[in-house]
Amino acid sequence: MLNKYTLFFISYLLTVSMVFSQNSSDKLPLSSLLLTLEKSYDIKFSYSDNDVKNIFIPKPKEGISIENLISYLNKETFLQFKTLDNRYVTVSFLNKYISVCGSVLDANSLEPLFLTSVKVNGYKLGTTTNSKGLFYLKNVPVNATLTISFISFKTKIITAKELFSTHCKEVFLEEETEELSEIIMPKFLTAGLHKNADGSTVLDTEKFGILPGLIEPDILKTIKILPGVESINESISNINVRGGTNDQNLVLWDGIKMYHSGHFFGLISAYNPYLTKKISVTKNGTSSAFSDGVSSTIKMETSNKITNKLSGGGGFNLLSADAFVQVPIKKNLEVHISARRSFTDVINTPTYNNYFSRSFQNNSISSSAVNNTESKFYFYDYSFKFLYDVNYNHAIRANFIHIKNNLDYQEKYTTNTTTIEENSTLKQENLGANITWQANWDSKFSSNVSLFFSDYKINSSDYNKDSDQYQTQFNNVLETEIKVDTKYEFSDILHFTNGLVLNEIGVKNTTTVNAPTFSKTDKNVLLKSAFYSEIKYHKKNTYARFGVRTNYFDKFTKFVVEPRINIRQQLNTEVSIKLEGEFKNQTTAQKIDFEDNFLGIEKRRWILSDDKNTPIIKSKQASFGAAYSKNKLYVDITGFYKKADGITAVNQGFYNNTQTLNSIGNYEVKGVEFLVNKQTDKISTWLSYTYAKNNYTFDIFNPTTFANSLDITHSLSAAFNYNFTKFLKVSFGGVLRSGKPYTTPIVGNETIESGNRTIVNYNNPNQEKLDNFFRLDLSGSYDFNFSEAIKSTVRIGFTNLTDKNNTIDSYYVVDETSENNVRRVNNYSLPFTPNLSFRINF
Known part of the structure; x- marks a missing residue:
């Protein structure tokens, strides 16, 4: 049998022979032809090798005169052949x-x-x-x-x-990526995860592999595997990056700032992963083009290129079904559409039952065991994107997205012969739209002009038959922004970016009650503008990005200047170091209200800074780390420090007797992130560990410094991925972390009177910690093709294999039937939950 080297050599000879025979029959290299003509006509050509390089012409007829030969050569080339005498011929370029x-x-x-x-x-x-x-x-x-x-x-x-x-x-x-720098790790943890030179982590959903417990590339669930990223209550609506609250993450979908991120009140990502092409997560050293999000920037991008091909796909799992399609209309016009809807209002699967119990525990909806309760819950999301290339230098992109959760439930109470009905609704949605004009003015200068609006709403209505009281609550955020971004490329390694931003945010909160009549509405509007400038240098082993952003708040007549730095240096082929730092601010935050909430399900509402009772939140962050990479072994260790000023007690979610007072403070977190990842052709395994110490400082409290509600001191995760074949894969992993802090009542004096109410008399905040959180997950994936054009995938996932009853939150309520007049209420994590998905792509 021939070995591969013999086959390669034979192929090479055949290829050379074919090329030679083709060239000899059609055209000859001018350099070799001139040598032949010199011998045939006894003449001498004087020329530069560079002038005749890569020129091929047909062989002239044999026996023609020298004069006809010179005319022929002048005609077939862009060179000038000139006879000096009967023997010498000069060859030169003509200005022709x-x-x-x-x-x-x-x-x-x-x-x-x-x-x-x-x-x-x-x-x-x-x-x-x-x-x-x-x-x-x-x-x-x-x-x-x-x-x-x-x-x-x-x-x-x-x-x-x-x-x-x-x-x-x-x-x-080659396709150019404007925002993302060079990929330094083509495969990070699993297929489709990349590590960039600027420190950001990118998820490519088209190439996504498999992760423990996941049946699809859920965008926000996936980023929770990264070091320094936690979810204090395992909800993707509560992602905590380096000790920050969820509202401190800037979430962008195709340039639109989103205020709502989860279906099923946080258990499922609200963004369809099959039309979203890339997701980048930046924890520090953010580009100066972005503001808000003092903890992180989560940037989602859909496909931005016209493919001129009809493609799409669809599938279902045990909660919902979805489909997406990319439709070419003309050569320069294309539309992308995606849609997803749950069937939870029609079919109750085991997955739905577990999600429902987890989402609605400890509120009136979960009381179906006592009352005759009928509930309908569903969610949906859909998006459109129009891609139009005006000409070779200008392109227009337009996007629209709509996300919604909807809950309707009815409770019936029977007393003697009287039946009382209580009807309630809860709706949560986010609309967003964006239009972008991209222009290349020449080979070095380009610009991007974009305009977006984002409209977030959550409203609830609750009718209580016993008291004949009807209550409504409403929270609305409306934001619009226009942004002009320019980029000048001095060279391939040096880029200079500038931009101007005009932004307006309006936030409205309304509460109404009919008996007794009560109505309260708060509405605030803030206009802000910003100018940013940034220079990026990237050559071989050095990546450096320096930027500054100047923000002006019209209502407060205040400037806030934010410097940014991001440096990575490759010391040798194996070791690199990185330095990141940033100042950031944000003007919106979520107030957590345990009494004035949305049916006890959603306790958070957006509020806007007034620069007094609710200040502008400002953060300072620095991190330094080193990475080692060799033979598919990757080790990364990073130390970080972050301080956020201007936070208020009402948006931190801890229970105490003074949380409703006007208390302004800060939190300070110090920590170390460690990651080791080893890969082979069939295996990818990793271990991640984060140590962090996170403390509040509020002058109004005693003590003034105490543990942050998000203080997870130790967090350890590990996973093992194995590819049995190209088509069959399995992933197994788990999480072990410290329990979150919580507050207990004062022993012996558990309740006190506040006006005409009895309330829990809480001790100093966050002095106790819940038990450690532990969970094991498993998933499997099998790919098969119906045809060359139609591909399909079946995935199965199991969350919390051991069915451990993890306590994720704990608080106390007044209960005169209980000992000491208080009762402890625990919220628990998702129990053992299976899920299954099936997909077809074409």
Whole structure:
């Protein structure tokens, strides 16, 4: 049997033979032809090797005169052949014009790029490619260069001589990623997770592998595996990055700031992962183009390129069904659509029952065991994206997204012969839209103008038949923003970015009661503007980004300046170090209200800074780390420090007797993140550990400094992924972390009188900690194809394999029937829960 080296050698010889035979029959290299002609005609050509390089012409007829030979050579080339005497012939460039042609292709997909710009530099001459990616130009100066550019791709400059050929030369353009830097780890933890030079982590949903317990690339569940990222109550609506609250994460979907992130009140990500192409998570060293989110930036992007191919997919799991499609309308116009809806109001699966119990525990909806309760809960989300390439230098993108949770329930009480009904509703939704104009003005200067609006609403209505009282609550955030971003490329390694932002946020909170009549409405509006500037240098082993953002708040006549820094240096082929730092601010926060809440289900409502009772939250953060990478072993250790000023007691969620007072303070967190990841062809296994010490400081409390409600001192996670085959994969892993702090009543004096009410007399806040949290998860995936064009995947996942009853929160309520007149209420994590998904893509 022939070995691979023998086969390679034979293939090589065959290829060379074919090329040689083709060239000999059609065209000959000019350099070798001139040598042959010198012998045939006993003449001497004087030329530079560079001038005749890569020129192929047909062989002239034999026996023609020298005069006819010289005329033939002048006609077939863009060179000048001139006879000095009967023996010597000079060869030189003429200041003349040639015809050029080329075929422009996507370097990744090898698809032709329609409407690519082709310009002759220094001349008013240019064209665009046709539907096959081809272009032709006549009368091009022989010494000219051409700039070939296409929106969202790297510009290429090529000489006219390289394009002088009867066979159009193929020109490959590489896709350009504006915001994301070079990938330094193509596979991080699992397929589809990448590590970038700027420290951000990117999830590519199209290439996503498998993670413990997950049946799909749930965007927000996936980022919880990263060191320093926790969920204090295992909800994706409560993601805590380096000790920060969930409202301190800036969540962007195609440039739209989103105020709502979860279905099923936080147990499922509200963003369809199958149309969302990339998600990047930045914990520190954020680009100055972004503000808000003093803890992190979570940036989601859908596909931004016109594919000219009909593609899509769909599937279902035990909670919902979804579908997405990409439809080309014209060569330069395409629409992307996605939609998902739960069937939880029609079918109750075991997964739904567990999610329902977990979401609605300890409120009136969970009392179905006592009362005759009927409830209907469903969620949906859908999105549209329109992609239009105006021409080769300008593109317009428009997006729309709508997310909604809807709960309707009815309780019936029977007393003697009287039946009392109580009807309640809870609706939570976020609408968003964005339009963007992308422009390449030349090979170095580009701009991006975008406009978005985001409209978040949550409202509830509750009718109590016993008291004949009807109560409504409403929270609304409306934000609009226009942003102008410019980028100048001094070279491939040095980029300079500037931008201007105008932003307006309005927040409204309303509560009404009919008996006794009561109505309260708070509405605040804040106009702010910002200018940012940033320079990025990236060459070989060095990545550096320096930026500054200046914010102006019109209502407060206040400037806030935010410097940013992000440096990574590769010391050798194995070791790199990184330094990150930033100042950030945000003007919105979530107030946590345990009494004035939405049916006891959603206790958070958005509020807006007034620079007095609710200050602008400002953070300072620095981190330094080192990474080692060799033979698919990756080790990363990072130390960090963060301080956030301007937080209020009402948005921290701890129980005490003074939480409703106007108390302003800060939190300070110090910690270390450690990660080790080993990969082979079939295995990827990792261990992650985070140590952090997180404390509040509030002058109004005693003691003034105490544990943060999000103080998770130790957090350990590990996982093992194994690929049995290319199609069959399994993932097993678990989490072990410290319990969260909580507050207990004063022993012997558990209740006190407050006006005409009896309330819990809490001790100093957060002096106790819940038991450790522990959970094991398992998932499996199998891929198979119905045909070459139709691919399918079946996945099964198990959450909390041991069915451990983890306590995720604990508080006390007044109960005169209990000992000491108080009763402890515990909230528990999701029990053992199976889930299954099936998908088809085409």
